[in-house]
Amino acid sequence: MTLKRRIFLIFLFSSLVPFLSIFIISYYTIDSIFDNKIQSGIQSNLRQVELSLGNSISSLNHISQQLAYGGTIGKQLDEVLQQSEDPFQRIKSRDQLKSELNMVTFTNPSIGLTMYYFQNDATIQFENFPIKHNFSPESLPLLAKYYGITYYGPHVSMNQFDDQIVLSALRKVELPDRDDVYVYIESGFSLTQSILDNDQYGGALSHLILDGNGRIAYSEVPTIFAVGAKFPNFSKKEGTGLYQGYHWFKQTSNQDWSVVSVISQVDYGKEKKQWLLQMLFISIFFLCVTVVLAWLLWKMVYRPLNIFHREIKGMSQNRLKTNHTEQSKIPEFDYLLSKFSEMKVQIWNLFKEVELKEKNRVDLEVEKLLYQINPHFLMNTLDTVHWLAVMNGQNEIDRLVQSLNKLLYYNLGKLGQISTIEEEIDALKQYLVLQQIRYDFQFDVRIDVDENVLKVPVPRFILQPLVENSLYHGLSDDGYIQVNVQLDKDIQISIHDNGSGMSEETIRELLNNRTLEQKKVGMGIGMNYVKRMLEARYEDKAKLEIMSEIGKGTSVLLTLPITVEETRP
Structure with a gap:
């Protein structure tokens, strides 16, 4: 996966996971809060409607008692009905009764249409407003009936000039001589309508009114809850439920009738949906x-x-x-x-x-090849000379050839091949034998080697050029050469002679000028070769120093670091 994808995924994961967690927790929390809020609001509204309708019904009951026989106006009605002989007195009594009725309705704003209904002949008298021609108590929606009074509604007012929704009550007057007289009273102008329209949800709530048996007496959602139909799962207890996509909340009054508030699921969840949309927009913005x-x-x-x-x-x-x-x-x-x-x-x-080191190595290879002129032919020839000397009894020649053969075999080995101090000392001794036979002179060369250093690996052919330099530059008839090899933290090699010594200029030429040295030492590779071999092998960890004083001698000091021993082929 590329770094770009990883960065995007890590950012999305680190940002969205906490956000989604908070969103889920908030959703369930706010959903519960909204449900409680909506239910509490609807039930509060429902209790207010039930209380207002109950007060209106109580007011109808109270006024109807005044207009019944037990009240003052009821007694006046009985007197008016009994005065049939004196027309003037009868008219006067009727006018007085109407005045009393008007006074009652005027002083009670919660009362609207008021009249007396005579059931036997289906006539109406003493009405305070014109009556619609189709008035019939049997056609009104029955709400409740008890204690000689019947409650209707809500229904359209029987007032000819008013089509508002009202509650009404029909109470028997209980006159001594007649039992078919009833007082009919409706609630005040637009009072019931305003009660039912008291909706804090912007018209989303609708109302039903049920009688004591669960029959729907009034419905604002007739397509779902028809008037006269039985309310589903009716019980006289308060409760809530869901029916055909509508949530309903029921409140039962002390008078045994019930008020039901209904709201569609769409309107019920409208506020939650608005909140969800807001959260969705915030989420999209947050994601962007x-x-x-x-x-x-x-x-x-x-x-x-x-x-x-x-x-x-x-x-x-x-x-x-x-x-x-x-x-x-x-x-x-x-x-x-x-x-x-x-x-x-x-x-x-x-x-x-x-590159420079590689070039130096190649130069060393070329330089070594300059001195390896047909080495196999030369050694085979020397071997032939050896056997001729043996056959002719020439022991001195035989000794010379053997030493030369060993020295050439060692010195002409592969460049860069690892040797040891012991092998270097042995090659040095063979070289000294050749020089002694060649010059017929016994050189005083003293060799002191620490036994602990004999097997330490070192580059091939580093001692002979140093001793050769002492032989050619400083050894006199009574002179000597001291070779010391000691083991300390490093390998310390020193070659000291008591010869004539060298100047600083000569030392510099020995270390840096290959032409001069080769001219003086002939076939010897020389001091410059040793210096370059140490650089190739040890880089700057090895040290080659020459200290000399004219007339007193020369000392060559060689310091080699101890390295991990290598396996020789």
Whole structure:
């Protein structure tokens, strides 16, 4: 997976997981709060409607008692009905009764239409408003009936000039001489309508009114809850439920009738949906911000990575040294880029150093080959001379040839092959034997080697050139050469002679001028070879020093680090 995808996924995960967790917890919490709020609001509204309707019914009951026989107006009605002989007195009594009725209705704003209904002849008298021609108590929706009074409604008013929804009551007057007289009273102008319209949910609530048996006496949702039908799952207890996509809440009055508030599921969840939409918009905005931040972070990382990519690609394609490095304008990356630039410089320097060392190694190989003129032929020839000397009894020649053969075999070995101090000392002794036979002179060469250092690996052919240098540059008839090899923290090799010594200029030429040395020592590879061999083998860890004083002698000091022993082929 690419870094870009990982950054986006990590950002999305780290941002969305906490947000989704909070959203889920908030959703269930707020959903519960909304449900409690909506239910509490609807039930509060329902109790208010039930209380208001109950007060209206109580008011109808109270007024009807005044208009019945037990009240003052009821007694006046009985007197008016009994006065049939004197027309004037009868008219006067009727006018007085109407005046009393008007006074009662005027002083009670909660009362609307009022009249007396005579059941036997279906006539109406003493009405305070004109009556609609189709008035019939039997056609009104029955709400409740008890204690000689019947309640109707809500229904359209029987007032000819009023089509408002009202409650009404029909109470028997109980006159001594007649039992078919009833007083009919309706609730006041628009009172019932205003009670039912008291809806804090913007018209989303509808109401039903049930009688004591659960029959629907009034319905604002007739398509679902028809008037006259039985309310589903009716019980006289308060409760809530869901029916055909409507939530309903029921409140039962002390008078045994019930008020039901109904609301559709759409309106019920409208407020929650609005909240969910708001949360959705916030989520989308939050997601967009997260994606933008992830993109910006990617750009901040991607641009420095591109710079690194170009630098590494350019470094792999060529070896041209360059100090130019692009800037990412981010301190941390710029610091890394500067370090990378420094590393490039070091790598180029290392390349040059390796190339130089390789060139030196090749030069050494060529130089070694200059002295390996047909070595196998030469050694085979020497071997033939050896056997001729043996056959002719030439012991001195035989000794010379054997020493020369051993020395050549050792010195002409593969360049760079690892040897030991012991082998170097043995080759040095063979060289001294040749020199002694050649010059017929017994050289005083003293060799002192620490036994602990004999098996330590060292480069091949480093002692002979140093001793050869002492032989040619400083050894006189009474002179000597002291060779010491000691083991300390490093291998300490010293070659000291008591010869004529050398000047500083001669020392420099021995160390650095191959032409002069080769001219003086002939076939000897010389001091310069030893110096270069040590550099190739130990780099700057080995040390070669020459100390000399004219007339007193010369000392060559060689310090070699101890390395891990290598296996010789």
